[in-house]
Amino acid sequence: MRTSIHVVCAALSLSLGAFATPQSASEDRATFDNPAGGGVTEVLTPAGAPRALGSLLQGPLDISSGILASPAPGANWNRLLGCGYGWGYYWVSGGAGTTGAFSIHQYDLNGAYLQSFTQDMTLATASQWGIRDLAIDEANFKLWGGMEGRVFKEYTFNPNAGPNGTLTFTTTYLIPTGGTFGSSATIRALARNPNTGTFYTKNFNSALWEFSIAGGVPTFVAEHSVSGKSSYGLAWDTLNGTLWSFDQNVPGGAATTTDGVEFNECTTTGVLTGRSFVGTLYGVTGTNIAGGADIFDDGSGTLKMLALHQNTIDELNVYEMDPTGTPPTAYCTSGTTSQGCVPQLSANNQPSVTNAGPACVVTCSLMEEARTGLMFFGLDQAAPILPWGPTSTSFLCVKSPTNRTTAGASSTGSNPGDPCEGSLSLDFSAWLVANPAHLGTPHSSGQQLFCQQWYRDPATSKTTSLSNGLILTFVP
Numbered sequence: 001m002r003t004s005i006h007v008v009c010a011a012l013s014l015s016l017g018a019f020a021t022p023q024s025a026s027e028d029r030a031t032f033d034n035p036a037g038g039g040v041t042e043v044l045t046p047a048g049a050p051r052a053l054g055s056l057l058q059g060p061l062d063i064s065s066g067i068l069a070s071p072a073p074g075a076n077w078n079r080l081l082g083c084g085y086g087w088g089y090y091w092v093s094g095g096a097g098t099t100g101a102f103s104i105h106q107y108d109l110n111g112a113y114l115q116s117f118t119q120d121m122t123l124a125t126a127s128q129w130g131i132r133d134l135a136i137d138e139a140n141f142k143l144w145g146g147m148e149g150r151v152f153k154e155y156t157f158n159p160n161a162g163p164n165g166t167l168t169f170t171t172t173y174l175i176p177t178g179g180t181f182g183s184s185a186t187i188r189a190l191a192r193n194p195n196t197g198t199f200y201t202k203n204f205n206s207a208l209w210e211f212s213i214a215g216g217v218p219t220f221v222a223e224h225s226v227s228g229k230s231s232y233g234l235a236w237d238t239l240n241g242t243l244w245s246f247d248q249n250v251p252g253g254a255a256t257t258t259d260g261v262e263f264n265e266c267t268t269t270g271v272l273t274g275r276s277f278v279g280t281l282y283g284v285t286g287t288n289i290a291g292g293a294d295i296f297d298d299g300s301g302t303l304k305m306l307a308l309h310q311n312t313i314d315e316l317n318v319y320e321m322d323p324t325g326t327p328p329t330a331y332c333t334s335g336t337t338s339q340g341c342v343p344q345l346s347a348n349n350q351p352s353v354t355n356a357g358p359a360c361v362v363t364c365s366l367m368e369e370a371r372t373g374l375m376f377f378g379l380d381q382a383a384p385i386l387p388w389g390p391t392s393t394s395f396l397c398v399k400s401p402t403n404r405t406t407a408g409a410s411s412t413g414s415n416p417g418d419p420c421e422g423s424l425s426l427d428f429s430a431w432l433v434a435n436p437a438h439l440g441t442p443h444s445s446g447q448q449l450f451c452q453q454w455y456r457d458p459a460t461s462k463t464t465s466l467s468n469g470l471i472l473t474f475v476p
Helices: 005-009 428-434
Strands: 056-062 079-086 089-095 103-107 113-118 134-137 142-146 151-158 166-174 189-192 199-202 209-212 219-223 230-237 242-248 261-266 272-278 293-296 302-309 315-323 329-331 344-347 361-367 372-378 381-387 395-398 402-404 422-427 448-456 464-473
Touching: 079 134, 079 142, 079 302, 089 134, 113 166, 134 189, 134 293, 142 189, 189 242, 199 230, 230 302, 242 293, 261 302, 329 344, 344 448, 344 464, 361 372, 361 428, 361 448, 361 464, 372 395, 395 448, 395 464, 422 428
Parallel strands: 079 293, 189 230, 230 293
Antiparallel strands: 056 315, 079 089, 089 103, 103 113, 134 142, 142 151, 151 166, 189 199, 199 209, 209 219, 230 242, 242 261, 261 272, 293 302, 302 315, 329 464, 344 361, 361 422, 372 402, 372 448, 381 395, 448 464
């Protein structure tokens, strides 16, 4: 619904609205994971908390329990190795040594198990572990995984088949030998350069190898540097045009009682850049093992690293990488309330045109407690920016016409002596979906909304005050 700021100010009666043994070159896992219980455990970096390269954003997501639980596939699919992000899902490769089934598992972005697809085992060797790391081309609906003996598998995703789509085996490639990439080489860590279509792989502390399947013809392209890192996963950094490896701390994967998993950036010729961060450690001491990895852009304005930690139990973790865009930006000046509070309007993520990324939650913090308030927005900032009233410390920062959102009451803090512990949050992504006729729709990538918080402040001349302004920019 479209409305003016005057209607916003008159909205007094609106209803008040929410982480075995370290691997060696001959064996990936000494024992099966077999947790007695499980479920998703999630630790998210709080909105507004300091974040930097390698900050843990999500995890540990227990991905073992879902496939062990009845009626899901069961313990013969519980050795989990590689991972990838694609089409709004997390994907994990798994198998059970030489005696069980092999699969590719699908999870939602909360880590909840959805379904499994049986791996094709054509040309698989007797000691086969199945697919290791994964690489995904979302635009062409392709998923690839490497195996022992230079075997390379391709699958096709159909998003329109069933509630969560289907994954179908397409082709088996046998990559030619080259350099030290011999006939028994394992395609373990895997990443794809989307600009050239070539793939990169490593097998523990081997050289970095490059190969292609262009035109359906498997080709060995090049052998690059040896980084000295024992790599289990590789990921392509779309922002910097580099690779990141997910590595065991002891080169070669030698047994150690010291846990350690780390991420290291390198060039496309395998030379380390010096950028790195350490992965999180969970579970039984000495059992933390690196696994597959993938870097993805979910439209949040920050690249994210998805990593499979082989542990007891296996889990997925998501880490902060580099910013890809401008974060939500504050502008204009917040008014000071009659109790001396200076509310601040902020958001954890940008809104998404397709709603594919994480939710955009807008929060007004440092409010007076138990005050009715709501966010309103427009398509431009006010010019000039004028005082809210003759004696008000607030300024109207958004140009009319504006659209109000759902009203609510600010929270109450735990310190009786601090009147400014109130906050009021709105899941703006959900609000946009629930109100499809809102101002500015349909949205496009790069479109901006200018937002501000209105709230009750009875002791002021207008009995209301305003926060600072906030610029939200739509991402894909």
